[in-house]
Amino acid sequence: MIQGNKDGLETKTGQGSIFQRPAWVVVLALTAAMAWGWAFPLIKLGFGAFGITADMTGSKMLFAGIRFAMAGLIVLSVARTGGRPMSAGKKGDWWFVLAFALMNTTLHYFFFYVGMSHSEGSRAAILNSLSTFLVVLLACACFKSDKLTTRKMVGCAVGFGGIMALNIGGADSGRFTWIGDGMIILNAICGALSNLMTRGLSRRVDVFVGTGYSLTIGGLLLIVPGLMLGGSLPQVNVLGIVCLLLLIAISAIGFALYNKLLSVNPVGRVAIYNSLIPVVGAVTSCLCLGETFHAKYALAGGLAALGIYIINKGKN
Structure with a gap:
């Protein structure tokens, strides 16, 4: 029997859901985080392989749109095969699904792909960890299940310090740019907000189905303007x-x-595992792309990971 609480969290009487068991939350959240960490070098490699240059905004939108639309169709196919309900509870709920698609996919990854083409993958991976700390703070303001504690404030302060460490040193070791770092920051903000919206999505539609719709619709909303801007895959x-x-x-x-983990657990408890993303992203970008691993990347990544550890230590 599934019940809900004031924050919209699903709880089960009797045997707990696998997505709520502490050990499985760790395994599944880390699996998602490690996979996303690999996306940084793969996007850069994909740009190079398809001949997409930094000034080809339409092509970047097309590339991103194909990725997410196809991923969404796969999720929807699996959900339908599994017999999950494919429609929202009320007609008005589709507006929320559309808003979620815009925030979680279209805007989120428009900023991400533009920023990635103007920034080193390792640098972008660490800067993207800003989303994790924003989620922790915003969740405390929005949900009763997420309490703001001294430990969380200290952890966020340490994590933000890591992000600021990216700007230590001269131009040869990387410097803040609006078209690169600025876009990654906007991407992080969209990611944080969409994390909070996931709870609302799960109250309106099955979370797997909602994820599928979000990716598919968001992907199409990248493909169409991408084609209108003359986007293509040159090679x-x-x-x-x-x-x-x-x-x-x-x-x-x-x-x-x-998204399933977010729908049945306190947001902060799940989001903190995204600390692995900048570590995996920075290391794999340097290994796969031959980027220089500056000393400040180790400092920034270490502080970001330490901030997340402080937040995660003890009960959330």
Whole structure:
């Protein structure tokens, strides 16, 4: 029997859901985070393989749109095969699904893909951890199940310090740019807000179905303007297709797991595991793309991870 509380969290009487068991929450949340960490080098590799340059905004939107629309269709197919209800509870709920798609996919990844093409993957991965700390703070303001504690404030302060550490040093070790870092920050804000909206999504439609609709609709809303801006995949080859298929799998698996976890657990308890994303993203970007691993990346990544550890230590 499923029950709800004032925050919209689902709880089960008797045997707990696998998505609420502490050990499985760790495993599933870390699986999603590690997968998303690999997205940073794969996107850069995909841009190069398809011949998409920094000034080809339409092509970047098309590339992102194909990724998310295909991932959404896969999630919807699995949900239908599993017999999940495919419609929202009320007609007006579809407006929320559309708003979620815009925030979680269209705007979120428009900013992300533009920022990635103007920033090193390792730098962007660490800067993107801003989303984790914003989620923790905003969840405390929005949900009674997430309490603002001294530990969380200290953890967020340490994490923000790590992000600020990215701007230590001269131009040769990376410097803040609006078209690069600024876009990644906007992406992080959209990600944080969509994390909070996931709770509302789960009250209106099955969370797996809602995730599928979000990815599909959000992807189409990237493809259409991308084509209108003259977007294309200038050159199609095996490497590009492999990168795109891997990114589609990352989105389908990552979002399905993560959104389900958010719908049945306190937001802060799940979001904190995203601290692994900047670590995985920075390391894999340097290994796969041959980027220089600056000393400040280790400092920034270490502080971000420490901030998350402080937040996660003890009960949330």
